[in-house]
Amino acid sequence: xxxxxxxxxxxxALRWVHKQLFPxxxxxxxxxxxLGLLLWSVPKVLDWLIFSATFVGSSKADCVGGxxxxxxxxxxxxxxxxxxxxxxxxxxxxxxxxxxxxxxxLLYFKRIDRRWVLGYMMLLPFVMWWLLKxxxxxxxxxxxxxxxxxxxxxxxxxxxxxxxxxxxLLALGRRSKKPAIKLLCVLYIELVRSVPVITLLFxxxxxxxxxxxxxxxxxxxxxxxxxxVMFTAAYMAETIRGGLQGMAKGQYEAxxxxxxxxxxxxxxxxxxxxxxxxxxxxxxxxxxxxKETTLVVVVGVLDVVGIAMSTTSAPEWIGLEHEVxxxxxxxxxxICFALSRYARHLEKQLEKSR
Amino acid sequence: MRTSPLTSVxxxxxxxxxxxxxxVAALFYWLIQNASANLSALGIASxxxxxxxxxxxxxxxxxxxxxxxDTYLRAYWVGLLNTLLVSVLSIALATLLGVILGVLxxxxxxxxxxxxxxxxxxxxxxxxxxxxxxxxxxxxxxxRVRDAIDVFGVGFLSxxxxxxxxxxxxxxxxxxxLWSLLGIILGGWLMSRYRTRLPWKGFGPPLWPAxxxxxxxxxxxxxxxxxxxxxxxxxxxxxxxxxxxxxxTPELMALWMALSFYSASYIAEIVRGAIQSVPRGQYEASRAxxxxxxxxxxxxxxxxxxxxxIPQVTSTxxxxxxxxSLGVVVGYMELVSATGGTTLNQTGQAIECIALVMATYCVxxxxxxxxxxxxxxxxGLRTH
Numbered sequence: 149x150x151x152x153x154x155x156x157x158x159x160x161a162l163r164w165v166h167k168q169l170f171p172x173x174x175x176x177x178x179x180x181x182x183l184g185l186l187l188w189s190v191p192k193v194l195d196w197l198i199f200s201a202t203f204v205g206s207s208k209a210d211c212v213g214g215x216x217x218x219x220x221x222x223x224x225x226x227x228x229x230x231x232x233x234x235x236x237x238x239x240x241x242x243x244x245x246x247x248x249x250x251x252x253x254l255l256y257f258k259r260i261d262r263r264w265v266l267g268y269m270m271l272l273p274f275v276m277w278w279l280l281k282x283x284x285x286x287x288x289x290x291x292x293x294x295x296x297x298x299x300x301x302x303x304x305x306x307x308x309x310x311x312x313x314x315x316x317l318l319a320l321g322r323r324s325k326k327p328a329i330k331l332l333c334v335l336y337i338e339l340v341r342s343v344p345v346i347t348l349l350f351x352x353x354x355x356x357x358x359x360x361x362x363x364x365x366x367x368x369x370x371x372x373x374x375x376x377v378m379f380t381a382a383y384m385a386e387t388i389r390g391g392l393q394g395m396a397k398g399q400y401e402a403x404x405x406x407x408x409x410x411x412x413x414x415x416x417x418x419x420x421x422x423x424x425x426x427x428x429x430x431x432x433x434x435x436x437x438x439k440e441t442t443l444v445v446v447v448g449v450l451d452v453v454g455i456a457m458s459t460t461s462a463p464e465w466i467g468l469e470h471e472v473x474x475x476x477x478x479x480x481x482x483i484c485f486a487l488s489r490y491a492r493h494l495e496k497q498l499e500k501s502r
Numbered sequence: 503m504r505t506s507p508l509t510s511v512x513x514x515x516x517x518x519x520x521x522x523x524x525x526v527a528a529l530f531y532w533l534i535q536n537a538s539a540n541l542s543a544l545g546i547a548s549x550x551x552x553x554x555x556x557x558x559x560x561x562x563x564x565x566x567x568x569x570x571x572d573t574y575l576r577a578y579w580v581g582l583l584n585t586l587l588v589s590v591l592s593i594a595l596a597t598l599l600g601v602i603l604g605v606l607x608x609x610x611x612x613x614x615x616x617x618x619x620x621x622x623x624x625x626x627x628x629x630x631x632x633x634x635x636x637x638x639x640x641x642x643x644x645x646r647v648r649d650a651i652d653v654f655g656v657g658f659l660s661x662x663x664x665x666x667x668x669x670x671x672x673x674x675x676x677x678x679x680l681w682s683l684l685g686i687i688l689g690g691w692l693m694s695r696y697r698t699r700l701p702w703k704g705f706g707p708p709l710w711p712a713x714x715x716x717x718x719x720x721x722x723x724x725x726x727x728x729x730x731x732x733x734x735x736x737x738x739x740x741x742x743x744x745x746x747x748x749x750x751t752p753e754l755m756a757l758w759m760a761l762s763f764y765s766a767s768y769i770a771e772i773v774r775g776a777i778q779s780v781p782r783g784q785y786e787a788s789r790a791x792x793x794x795x796x797x798x799x800x801x802x803x804x805x806x807x808x809x810x811x812i813p814q815v816t817s818t819x820x821x822x823x824x825x826x827s828l829g830v831v832v833g834y835m836e837l838v839s840a841t842g843g844t845t846l847n848q849t850g851q852a853i854e855c856i857a858l859v860m861a862t863y864c865v866x867x868x869x870x871x872x873x874x875x876x877x878x879x880x881x882g883l884r885t886h
Binding site: 169175182326329357358361435439442443445457473480481484 | 515518519520522523526533536537539540541543610611612613614617623624627628629630631632635636639643824825827828830831838842843846852853856859860863864866867868
């Protein structure tokens with residue numbers, strides 16, 4: 149009897165398969181076609197990527213397996229990560245990476261006082277700058293030795309943290325009741341948002357020199373950093389403005405009733421709530437900035453993309469674009485995807501706590 | 503004498519603003535002073551007179567006639583048209599791919615849903631420049647002209663790019679597009695006039711067939727009454743290149759593909775969000791009334807999802823136009839690489855060139871936001 153009842157009420161797994169994969173003819177055909185494509189391609193792709201690939205060797209001649217040749221990445225991994233940073237000083241880069249990465253878990257723990265987190269984030273860019281560039285007891289490293297992932301992380305993290313206060317000020321300015329301040333902020337935000345980043349980077353590399361007094365020069369790394377900060381702040385201002393608009397009116401009125409001044413209202417009541425609510429979109433913005441930093445290659449700063457491009461055009465590794473660019477794509481995908489999942493998670497937590 | 507608190511607050515506010523304005527003005531004054539001192543030291547005359555000089559550089563892909571003997575101004579127009587060309591091509595392909603991916607993302611089919619999710623996440627989390635250099639490498643690795651890949655018997659894909667048939671007189675295509683655009687406007691205008699006269703609002707015939715008819719009919723009509731001769735020219739391999747047809751250079755192809763695939767992931771997310779924002783009850787009600795899934799989708803869900811989508815899609819399109827400036831990486835001569843790059847390097851007129859490029863982009867976004875405001879105004883009227 150049990151076999152009969154089982155045939156009438158199919159196993160939950162089978163029901164799932166029926167409902168999700170083969171509900172009708174068209175869907176069934178699509179499912180089968182996709183399955184066929186996957187069965188045909190996945191083994192080939194895996195074979196190329198891993199099983200027939202070459203991971204150990206010293207030159208292109210060692211790649212005989214017929215699969216991917218990961219040697220340009222494997223042999224140049226130090227160049228990809230540290231650029232031309234002095235070998236004896238790489239601990240400073242590692243430490244900077246760890247300090248930057250520590251923000252992510254810090255955002256997670258609700259037990260930690262937010263003021264500590266904010267203080268850490270305010271201090272971090274200066275510490276990172278000091279660690280990487282040197283000075284005050286550490287040997288100084290020239291910007292020309294900066295390259296690879298080091299530059300990408302340096303520009304992304306420092307750019308983001310410097311842009312945050314500027315973005316907050318711009319957002320407050322845009323909502324200000326003082327027409328002159330509002331006008332300036334609106335002009336700035338809209339102007340920056342309507343031009344491509346590349347034109348701003350061109351400005352940094354070709355135009356800034358013209359506007360400075362004779363003899364004053366700014367390092368190219370600092371110039372592109374300033375541009376990225378200016379650019380990110382304009383976008384961030386819009387995110388924070390959205391958060392400010394979403395704030396209940398009663399919050400402002402209560403602060404006014406307590407006799408708080410404008411700055412006290414903002415810093416003690418409004419901004420802490422706004423910042424908490426905008427962590428997920430700000431994290432998304434960081435992903436955007438992290439991807440945008442790759443554009444600095446246009447003005448000759450060798451970030452990780454620059455190193456990859458120089459690797460594919462190096463005579464000993466020529467013709468291995470797919471491997472190098474795939475590595476590059478995976479590098480960005482892993483970081484950005486993880487961060488975007490994390491942002492989603494924080495957003496859900498916020499929704500729950502409301 | 504005591505001033506009232508109100509006036510003292512107002513005065514301090516005015517004073518604050520005046521101070522900020524004065525600071526900004528002083529900053530600009532200082533920058534301009536420096537710039538004019540530096541420029542006179544370098545012997546560069548400011549102003550836009552250089553635009554009339556001979557450009558002297560070649561542009562491999564141009565929609566209008568251009569030789570190195572033309573002026574910098576004409577090079578600017580070539581760049582502008584190239585920006586618009588790659589943007590329009592990318593917008594079309596990105597929309598197509600994005601809608602497909604977005605619809606798959608909300609599909610009940612688990613397998614398709616997951617595949618689309620993977621594709622969208624991969625495409626959007628890899629920077630555009632990585633997409634671009636990968637596509638460019640792929641385009642350059644195509645076979646030589648002699649062994650070109652035949653694309654459905656009409657085009658050829660080789661390391662020179664994609665060669666497709668084109669009208670024997672190139673100028674005709676421009677005219678056809680222009681008349682087509684006029685036809686769309688005319689069709690839309692006539693239809694909306696007709697619809698406002700109907701007694702029941704919102705139950706008139708849909709708008710798009712009129713637009714389509716206008717887009718096709720008007721150019722054909724004009725062609726029939728004019729004495730222009732239209733002829734498709736099929737490309738054929740000839741020596742080291744192709745004769746006939748038009749060749750989309752590898753730079754253009756790479757930029758087109760990279761922009762399309764990258765932006766498609768954003769459009770897919772917008773489409774998914776919009777479809778999911780339609781209340782589930784609508785879907786269930788329609789199924790309860792016995793409508794098929796396809797009819798429910800296209801007659802109920804899509805029309806409701808399309809309005810909230812439009813502002814976001816517009817901003818994605820604007821991003822495509824801005825991102826087309828990445829052409830500078832592969833040497834596609836669009837606005838930034840022509841005027842902001844080569845012209846700037848040759849003339850040294852950094853301020854003018856960058857201002858020109860930035861102003862052009864500002865015009866794009868200004869026009870778009872004006873259209874958006876107009877649209878929002880219309881929709882606002884409709885929902886009330």
